[in-house]
Every structure is written in C-alpha cells, then in structure tokens.
Amino acid sequence: MNPSASHQSSVGLAIRKRFLSSEPLRGYSLLSPTLLTMLFGLAMPLLVLFGLSFWLQDYVDFIKTFSLQNYSDFFAKPIYGAILMKSIRISGMVTLVTVLLAYPMAYFIAFRIKSNKLVWLILITVPFWTSYLLRVFAWKLMLGYNGVVNSGLKSLGLISEPLEFLLYNPTAVAITLAHAWAAFAILPIYVSLEKIDRSLLEAARDLGENAFMTFIRVTLPLSMPGVIAASLLVFIPTVGDYVTPSLVGGPSGIMIGNIIQSMFGKAFNWPLGAAISVVSMLTVTAIVCLFLWGTHRLRRAVA
Numbered sequence: 001m002n003p004s005a006s007h008q009s010s011v012g013l014a015i016r017k018r019f020l021s022s023e024p025l026r027g028y029s030l031l032s033p034t035l036l037t038m039l040f041g042l043a044m045p046l047l048v049l050f051g052l053s054f055w056l057q058d059y060v061d062f063i064k065t066f067s068l069q070n071y072s073d074f075f076a077k078p079i080y081g082a083i084l085m086k087s088i089r090i091s092g093m094v095t096l097v098t099v100l101l102a103y104p105m106a107y108f109i110a111f112r113i114k115s116n117k118l119v120w121l122i123l124i125t126v127p128f129w130t131s132y133l134l135r136v137f138a139w140k141l142m143l144g145y146n147g148v149v150n151s152g153l154k155s156l157g158l159i160s161e162p163l164e165f166l167l168y169n170p171t172a173v174a175i176t177l178a179h180a181w182a183a184f185a186i187l188p189i190y191v192s193l194e195k196i197d198r199s200l201l202e203a204a205r206d207l208g209e210n211a212f213m214t215f216i217r218v219t220l221p222l223s224m225p226g227v228i229a230a231s232l233l234v235f236i237p238t239v240g241d242y243v244t245p246s247l248v249g250g251p252s253g254i255m256i257g258n259i260i261q262s263m264f265g266k267a268f269n270w271p272l273g274a275a276i277s278v279v280s281m282l283t284v285t286a287i288v289c290l291f292l293w294g295t296h297r298l299r300r301a302v303a
Contacts, residue, residue, distance in 0.1 A: 049274045049277055049278065050274070050278055052270060052271055052274040053070055053071070053271060053274035053275040053277070053278050054066050054067060054068070054070070054271075055067065055271045056069060056070070056271055057268075057269055057270060057271050057272075059268075060268075062270075062271070070271050070272045070274070070275035071275050071279070073272060073275075074272075074275055074276055074279055080256075080259065080276060083254060083255065083256050083259055084256045084279070084280055084283060086170070086255065087239050087240075087255040087256040087257070087280075088239060088283070088284075088287065090170050090173055090174055090177075090238075090253075090255060091177075091234075091235050091238040091239045092235065093174050094173075094174050094177045094178050094181070094234060094235075094238050095231050095234045095235040095238070097174065097178045098177075098178045098181055098182055098185045098230075098234050099185050099189075099227060099230055099231055099234070101178070101182065101185075102182060102185035102186040102189055102230060103189055103223075103227070105124070105186050106186050106187075106189035106190035106193055106226075107189075107193060107219075109121065109190055110190055110193035110194045110196075111193065121187070121190070124182075124183050124186055124187075125183050127179075127183075128183055132180060132243070133243065135176075135179070135180060136176055136180070136243060136244050136247050136248065137247065139172070139175065139176040139179065139248060140167065140176075140247055140248050143166040143167040143172055143175070143248065144166075144167055145162045145164065145167070146162060147166075147167075149163075149166060150162035150163055150166070167248060167250070168248065168249065168250025168251075168252070168253065169249070169250060169252050169253055170249065170252060170253050172248040172249065172250075172253065173244055173245050173248055173249045173253045173255070176244050176248050177238050177241060177244055180244070181233070181234045181237070181238065184230065184233045184234060185230035185231075185233065185234055186230075188226045188229040188230045188233065189223060189226040189227060189230050190226070191226060192222070192223045192224075192225050192226025192227070192229075193219070193223050193226065196218075196219065196222045196223065200218055200222070201214055201218055201219065204217065204218050221299070224295070224299060228291075228292070228295055231291070232288060232291075235284075235287075235288075236284060236288065239255075239256065239257075239280065239284050240255075240256065240257040240260070240280065241255065241257050242255065242257030242258045242260070242261045245257065245258050246258060256276065256280050259276060260273050260276050260277050260280070263276065
C-alpha cells in the first residue's frame, strides 16, 4: 500500500472523527445552508448598496471612482435630514400606538382565554391574509372625503361636512401603519406573557398585592422582552416604508422611503439613493442600540 495514500486516509479519518465528536462543528454544518442564504441574500445586497453610495452617476453611466459627494449632498441639503427625522417621529408614534393597543389584546389571550387560543391567534392574522396594498387602499377608502368614517359621522349627526384632515397627513400614515403591523406586535408580546410562571402571580397576591400592583411589579417586567421585540419589529421596517405614505400620506406625509424610491426611480440617481439608504440605516441602528441600552439600564435599575 502506498505510504502517502495511507497517511492521507488516516488524516481524513482523524478529521472525520473529530468532526463527528465536535458538537459546534456539527451545528455549523447544519446551519451552513441558512448562513449562506443570509450571506448572499442579505449581506451581499447591503455591501453592494454601501459600495454604490461612494460612486457618482452621469446620466446612465456610473463613475466608479471613490467619492464622498453623495454623503456631502445629503448633509448639505437640510430637507433630507428633516424628512429622515420626520420618518423617525412617525415610526416612533406608530410603534407606541401599536404596542399600547397590542398589549391588552395579547394579555387578554394569554390570561383570559382558557381554551381555543389558537383560534384567537388565527383571527388576529386574518387581515394579513390579504395583500398589504389592499389593506392600505382599504384605509384610504375609510378615511377619504366620502369614506366610511365621514359617512358614519354624518349619519350620526356629529358633523355637517366631511372632515378633510383625516387623509393625506402623517396621522393617516400612522393609523394605517399601526393596523398593518399590529399582528407583529401582538404575537411576541403574547409569547412573552404566555411564558410567565403563574405561580409568581399567585405568590404576589398571597403577599398582599392587588391586581394592579401585581401587574406592575411582576407581569409587566417579565413581559418586557416581548414588548422590546414588538417595538423593534414595528419601528425598524416602518421607518423605510414608502407605499403607505405614497397612498395616504400626501405631500405632508412623505417619509424617507419615498425619497429613496424616487432616487432609484424617477430621479435616476442610484448612488445618492444608496447614500441616503446607508445614512438612514445607520441612524436607525444607532437609535435601536440606544433603545436597547436604555431598556437594559432601566431593567437593571428596577431589579
């Protein structure tokens, strides 16, 4: 037998044996398809976008030389920063409203429903069986000049003329987005509430706490991971939304997503659109990090 072949066989056997005996390596091998998908499906587009932001564009041709001109244009024109800040404010309002409305629903399902909880969870997701675009159009019809809201108020005699401020403003955008992302807030909060050990609540009541203080001191702190997850699931995607502002926002409801979409569309300035996207992502990342740091400090202080 060839000594080199024998050596290679023994090395291969040793590597295979080490691989089979190593739990982390087996885990990474199982995750490798997912990791590759995330790498090429998520990381690569971001890297391309980041690289594109340093190019320039001359009509239809890219000038592939490193330049900070796009970032200079962003900070030189206050309108971009103002719209980004407005988008963050609208998303913050949407997140607050959505979480405040989602928490009671999640609490009701977790603590008050004793059977058929799956049916309730399915009912929550029923509106999401239709297209996101159709749901936005539905809100446009309801908030319109002759929509359901105005017609109902007129039939009740509460108003004599249709209300014009219901549509084409930031409030309409916030209402529509809050409904669109409601299930994404309810489900993580429900999961967090469902995991709470009920014996802890009973112990608090046995020690003399009333229902309200038991909720404040036990239920709410233990459900905070779900609240934080719901806040992030709502806040991050709504900052860059451009469909809802386009349909129900009007000129006063424009968000940063509309500016980015126009740069990649009618304006045909992809490098500037990429730069605005990068600045927006970095800003949102910084806000999320501050939020997580603040909630961590708050939870430690309360504990």
